[in-house]
Amino acid sequence: MAGEERVAPVTGRRELNTSLMVQQVTDRVEVLCLSGVLDTEGAAALGRELAGRLGSTPPERRLILDLTGLRLLSAAGIQVLDTHTRHLSHRPVFVVVAAPHAREIFSIAPAPGLRVCATLDAALASLPDVALPTAVEATDTSEVLSEEVLGLRAKARTGAVIGMAQGILLERYGLVDSQAAFDLLRQASQHHNVPLRVLASAVVTAPAPTAPSAEWFPGRLPAPPPSSNLLAMGDQQALDRGQLLRALVYEVVTVADADAAEIHLVDPAMHNSLVLEAHSGLDAAYRDRVAQVNDPRTVPGRARLRGEPVQVADVLTDPALVASDEGRMLPATGSRSLCSVPALSEDGECVGTITVHNTRPGTWLTQVQVSALRTLAEDLAAWHSWYRRTVVLDALEYVHAHGQTARAS
Structure with a gap:
């Protein structure tokens, strides 16, 4: 099975509202996961992705859209979905929509090229042209696909926060590109053993450093870990x-x-x-x-x-x-x-x-x-x-020191 691919652009904006990730989970099925808010900018990115994938997809290939990670589906997003799938009424694209209010949107104005399913398993079971030889094999494969897409969706949830942190660092330190911002986050994460999502969240929520201070949090004193009654916490x-x-x-x-x-x-x-x-x-x-x-x-x-x-x-x-x-x-x-x-x-x-x-x-x-x-x-x-x-602020100081070094060079 092929691995996942992040397809949403990472920009220097302070907020990345929509995250799109796609995974080819078999040689005949791809699942495109969306998370965050599908606003006008996100709808444009989705439109480009659908145009590329549906325009060049062979008849035997199928695309499933997983919208369960979306908190808001805008009118622009609905229009883009309809525009790029309308010609597929004879062979609709399956879209996974879990929230009842979101399913109601599609029931009020049904799109001819979309078929709404409540779960990924239901969508997979509705693909007769990719059915497997035996029921047992089909069940096993459905479970594998579900596990892989659940993992992909988990990455998509954190992708928006990491994208926001990249945009902040890119702008704050004048880094060459978003990859340099990601590398800075990853290095600090590994150096202080702080999960990347936790560090990205701290970058997004912490007050900006006071220029031209050499430290992000000047005057901070180290503190020992708290005592614990039930955990042997060294x-x-x-x-x-x-x-x-x-x-x-x-x-x-x-x-x-x-x-x-x-x-x-x-x-x-x-x-x-x-x-x-x-x-x-x-x-x-x-x-x-x-x-x-x-x-x-x-x-x-x-x-x-x-x-x-x-x-x-x-x-x-x-x-x-x-x-x-x-x-x-x-x-x-x-x-x-x-x-x-x-x-x-x-x-x-x-x-x-x-x-x-x-x-x-x-x-x-x-x-x-x-x-x-x-x-x-x-x-x-x-x-x-x-x-x-203590630990998270140490990691932020690492980001700040190395970000200033990168800007100076």
């Missing part, structure tokens, strides 16, 4: 974000006697969403759905809003959860009851959530277990604050 583990979060999620599963768990942290650059950072026991489709959580009807969303633990004894009978896309997916994953605990900073702001799942309905957590989860959430909030003020 200095090296505190520095390694991925290792610490993996250790935490396994501790959560053990403490709560849970069948699955998920840890979210708030990312201001991703629309202040709860972003999935670590998990255990969750299937790929559900992880994709909760990769960014904004819906206050979800259990993590409620815990964040209330600032206190929220337990749902049965996901099938909770009206708010049943009304959310995330909640409707839970029964298929085997989860029947949930509990989410907010991670609160010293000033009471929710910086993340810890959520545990049980395959049986009912409130299974004891007060001792809830208290233990609260302690873990406090540890998470304290570490997260230290990590942002």
Whole structure:
């Protein structure tokens, strides 16, 4: 199988609203994933992409458009989709649209060259001209395609933030091109072991350096990592974000006697969403759905809003959860009851959530277990604050120092 290709242009603008990524997942099927906001500029980029791919696609090749990553679909975007697919009414392009309000847009003014599907699996199953010889083989291939596109969609979600950071660095330091900006981000990410998305988010949200200061954050004093009650957190583990979060999620599963768990942290650059950072026991489709959580009807969303633990004894009978896309997916994953605990900073702001799942309905957590989860959430909030003020700012200083060097040369 061929790899993915990012097709959206990266510019020097401070904000890149639309991300387009395409992957040839078999020799006969391509999936084009869109994320962000399909505004006028994004619609123009999509139009160029569709013109190139649909204009030169052999009859045996098929293109699927995955729009589940879009937060907003503008009228310009709808017009571009119709314009470039109208001639394909005899052989329509399948478009994956999950949100009910977005599907309603296509039902009000149906485009003859598009056929709307709620899931990628449904779109794949609707391609009779690429059907495989046996049902078993078709099922296996559908699962492989789904996994690959879910991974592609995850990259598309972070691509917009990385693109915004590239645009800021390109303009701020007068770099030669967007690749130089990306290289600067990558070098700082590797040097300080800070994930690229986390560093890009910090570039986007941090106040601009005060020129002509040699430092981005002058007068900053180093601080030791916070003490932890339940995690054996040494200095090296505190520095390694991925290792610490993996250790935490396994501790959560053990403490709560849970069948699955998920840890979210708030990312201001991703629309202040709860972003999935670590998990255990969750299937790929559900992880994709909760990769960014904004819906206050979800259990993590409620815990964040209330600032206190929220337990749902049965996901099938909770009206708010049943009304959310995330909640409707839970029964298929085997989860029947949930509990989410907010991670609160010293000033009471929710910086993340810890959520545990049980395959049986009912409130299974004891007060001792809830208290233990609260302690873990406090540890998470304290570490997260230290990590942002220490490790991430160190990485930003690296970006600033090397960006000024590049500008001087």
